Amino acid sequence: MNGVELLKAWYERVWVQGDLSAIDDYFGISGAASGLMTDLAAELEDFRVLVPAVLHALRDVSCDILDSMEQGDRAWVRMRLNAKRAMDMKPVSISGQVMIRTKDGKICEAYNNFDFVSYFEQMGNLPPNTVALCLAGESLG
Template sequence: MNRTERLEDWYRRVYLEGDFEAVGSLFNDNTKAAGLIDDMQVGPEDIGVFAMALVNLVEAPQLRIVKTVESGDWLAALIECSAVRPGDGKPVRAMGQLMARYEGDRIAEAYNSFDFIAFFEQLGLLPSDSVVIGMSGQKIS
């Protein structure tokens, strides 16, 4: 299994099947991931809690790796996430990116970026025009 396939398998197991025990299967014991929570690097156990909280906000989550680029020990991936909003069944879609350095077949360090603003807007947890409000200098309320 190549790195992209391992990453897809991991996302499927953790985010789609809810196998939060599988989180550590892709990471070294001392791996830290940055970018999921501001100013924090999190380890595999934290990623499991994060993943559980995230998938409990939606129904029928889907993930698709749109594009990967590999260079030496590094893998960069563009990931499309889609789901259904609970209550009214409206679609939710957001994009994310991952840059990961591998040691063998496990991730040694990871850097994440996910469009949480679009995600939370679509869930109705932020106003639908949060970026516009922020760009105007107004406080989002």
């Protein structure tokens, strides 16, 4: 399985199906994923908490790979995650990019960049047009 196929399988089994046992199949024991939260690299065990927490708020999750490329042990995808909010089934869509390095058929490094501001706006945690408000000097607090 190449890196792009590995990423597709990771998102399908772990994030779409919610299969926590699949985490070990795709993510190396010493692997780390950065970019999900500032100054925090998620490790193997962190996903066992993170995935159920996120999926608790979402239903009907799907992932679409929009673009991809691969070079040696590195793969990059531009993707879109689609779901519905659990509380009212309103659609949620978030775009992002993920770059991984693989070793022995597993993810050993991952660099994530997702539009979390848009996600939290859609989830009702931030006001609409948060970026525009902040760029105009408004305070959200």
